[in-house]
Each structure stands twice: as structure tokens, then as C-alpha cells.
Amino acid sequence: MSRRVVVIGGGVVGAACAYYLSKADWNVTVIDRGAFGEGCSHANCGYVCPSHVLPLAGPGAIRDGLKALLRRNGPLKIRPRLDAALWSWMFSFARRCNRADMLKAGHGIQPLLTSSRQLYETLLNDEGIDCDWEARGLLFVFQNRPAMEHYAHTDKLLRNEFGLGAKRFVGDDVSALEPALVPGLAGGWLYETDAHLRPDRLMSELRRVLAARGVSIVEHAPVERIVGEKKAAAVVTPQGEIAADAVVVATGAWTPMLNRELGARVPIQPGKGYSITMPRPGRCPAIPLIFEEHRVAVTPFRDGYRLGSTMEFAGYDTSMNPARLQLLRDGARPYLHESEAQPVLEEWYGWRPMTPDGLPYIDRSPRFDNVWLAAGHNMLGLSMATATGKLIAELLDERAPHIDPGPYALRRR
Numbered sequence: 067m068s069r070r071v072v073v074i075g076g077g078v079v080g081a082a083c084a085y086y087l088s089k090a091d092w093n094v095t096v097i098d099r100g101a102f103g104e105g106c107s108h109a110n111c112g113y114v115c116p117s118h119v120l121p122l123a124g125p126g127a128i129r130d131g132l133k134a135l136l137r138r139n140g141p142l143k144i145r146p147r148l149d150a151a152l153w154s155w156m157f158s159f160a161r162r163c164n165r166a167d168m169l170k171a172g173h174g175i176q177p178l179l180t181s182s183r184q185l186y187e188t189l190l191n192d193e194g195i196d197c198d199w200e201a202r203g204l205l206f207v208f209q210n211r212p213a214m215e216h217y218a219h220t221d222k223l224l225r226n227e228f229g230l231g232a233k234r235f236v237g238d239d240v241s242a243l244e245p246a247l248v249p250g251l252a253g254g255w256l257y258e259t260d261a262h263l264r265p266d267r268l269m270s271e272l273r274r275v276l277a278a279r280g281v282s283i284v285e286h287a288p289v290e291r292i293v294g295e296k297k298a299a300a301v302v303t304p305q306g307e308i309a310a311d312a313v314v315v316a317t318g319a320w321t322p323m324l325n326r327e328l329g330a331r332v333p334i335q336p337g338k339g340y341s342i343t344m345p346r347p348g349r350c351p352a353i354p355l356i357f358e359e360h361r362v363a364v365t366p367f368r369d370g371y372r373l374g375s376t377m378e379f380a381g382y383d384t385s386m387n388p389a390r391l392q393l394l395r396d397g398a399r400p401y402l403h404e405s406e407a408q409p410v411l412e413e414w415y416g417w418r419p420m421t422p423d424g425l426p427y428i429d430r431s432p433r434f435d436n437v438w439l440a441a442g443h444n445m446l447g448l449s450m451a452t453a454t455g456k457l458i459a460e461l462l463d464e465r466a467p468h469i470d471p472g473p474y475a476l477r478r479r
Contacts, residue, residue: 069311074301079447080096088281099286123167124164125164152335175425177469179449198368200261236252289324321427
């Protein structure tokens, strides 16, 4: 029996799908419109974070978003434009900003995060992958006492609803825990469940592993169309036609470009995030940090250091906005003895595939019986990748899924 599968998308989710499909004895070809691993998977903050179960859509999100938009250079920016898909997305997001929908989404997000965290350790050990993996947790740091105390409500919710309570460090206890932090901060919350890795090294290592498993990787091959009637028979690119017995669409923020091929309007918006990669400063953090009040994340690597985050809804804009990069520098400075180092090695942006409810789409295409979608992982593509890949392999093989795929259906409310 022929078992040829084409995975469209060479990011971390597509690579994970390819890995688990190859382990299930599929003959796998990965195609990407650009270079393998060079999209949103390249220079994000590298968190594998079971603590991040809550979606952006929740009580107070609209109020906080409006405040951020009114700030001259706030962490959220929406470029005004006539775009029906964007405003439909915004309306859908707004109506989910309530406790019930937030918790429902969170209980859908958690299985993917928890499973992925376990699967990463197995994958890295089994395949000998060296990607700066460290399981030091993730420390949310607060500058001001009211913000620190306000976050206590979030931690209580995470503890009671999801079993994810953090360790609390008050005042200078947090700088004693992480000496790279300046004294005088309000404190922090440490989620010990979390880990981190270096995304570009992960992608390089996954390419090595996939090649060793016989997976073909075709770069600079944008999809022109998917050929077939009830079942897809081939994927057509400028480099030719690739025969397929199944197709997996793992195209992240680019997914709406394939709406016609999927037979669905997939409500994904590109949410532009930025990062700056540098050498390790003299007083480099050991623990990854999130400065929640400034929406800045810090990741230490074995031989590097990264500032990242912000959210910009600017469509598929390819420009590098210096003001967004400066926002990262300015946001990190009040917390750290040394927030930067020279020379800057890379300034980067990536389009996160944002869905209104914070859940990805992992489901069969309405148009083709043998085309599956695995996209819309929001800011958690790296964190959810391994569980998504395993789930896709199970669904294609009609095996019992290790987690319930129901929350990720295309036709959910």
C-alpha cells in the first residue's frame, strides 16, 4: 500500500509532523515556500512552557489591549487598514474575552502543552539532539507591587483550574534566586514545569534527523494548488508536481493563503513578534524570564542571549520596525544589571499564527478526505509542536489519539 505524505510547511510544527509520520512508516516529503526552519520557528524565545495554558482572549483583555494601543510605543500595535478578515478576527476574539471561554480554551491548550513537554525529552534523548535544552523553569518578574499582587489571582486560577501553581518570591528574594536581576523589584513567580531550548539549533538538528529517516525536504516551493477530487492526489509547486496519498498543511500564519485548497476560511492572523539575539552579557540570567508589565521575554542560551516578544497586527508586512526592537531593549533595562551585550548578532521578526480563541486547528480539510490541517498555534508553536506531530500521525493512521482532538476542530464555536 502506498503511503506518501506531503507536509506543507517546514517550521517546527511541520518538522514534528514529518518526524512522527516517518516513525509511522509514511514516505514523507516536506515542502516550504522558503527555507526549512527560517520562518517563525527560527528566532523565537524557545520556551517549552506548560504554564502558558491561558489564551490571550480572557476577561480584561480588551481593556488592557486598548490601554496598550493608546501608549505611544506599547507592546501591542494594530496597523489600521481595510481588511475584512482582520476585523472579523477581532470581533471573534472580543466575544471570547470572558472567563468561561478562556477556561474552555485553556483546557484545550493544556493537553498539547503537557504532552509536548514530555515528548520533547523523549525526542531529544532518542535522537541525540543538541539544542541547548534546559529545564530551569520560567520566572515571571514584576517591577511593581500592585502588578505582583494582581498576578496572584492568575496564579491562583492556574493552580486551582490546571494544577499549575508557581513558587512565589517576594521582594529581593527574586534577585537572590536570579542574581542577574537588580535589587528592589517587587518579586516573581517561578513555574518549574517549563523548559527552554534554542529554536534555530532545534530546527537544524531536526533537519539532520529527518534526513537520516529518509524524509525529503524541498525548499522554495510555494504551493500552487492541490490536485484531486474527493481525495488529494498531488501537490503542485513551481518545482513540479509531488504525488501524495495524504497531505498535511502546517503553514502557520500563511495558512489563509490556502483557504481555497482547504475548502475553509481559516481565521488566522499574522501576529508579528520581534527578537534581538546577542552574546551572553557578563551577568547573564540562568533562568528564562518574562517581564509581564513590559511584555518582554529573556532567554539565555549556552553561548547566546535573546530579548523577544511584542505583538503587531500589520498583515504580512516584511519591514523591520526599529521602534519595536527598541521596545524590547527599553523593557528589559529596568530589571537587569546587564540587559544587553554587543555585538548584536541578529534582529528578527516572525509572524505568529494567531487564532481568535487561542487554540490551533488540527483537523481534516472540508474539501479533501486525505488533507489535514495543523496550524494556528498562536505564540506556542514550539511548545505544542511534538504533541501536534504525534496527533497528526495518529489521525492519519486512524489510531486512537493520545489526546482528544475535539477542541482543535475547524468547525468549533
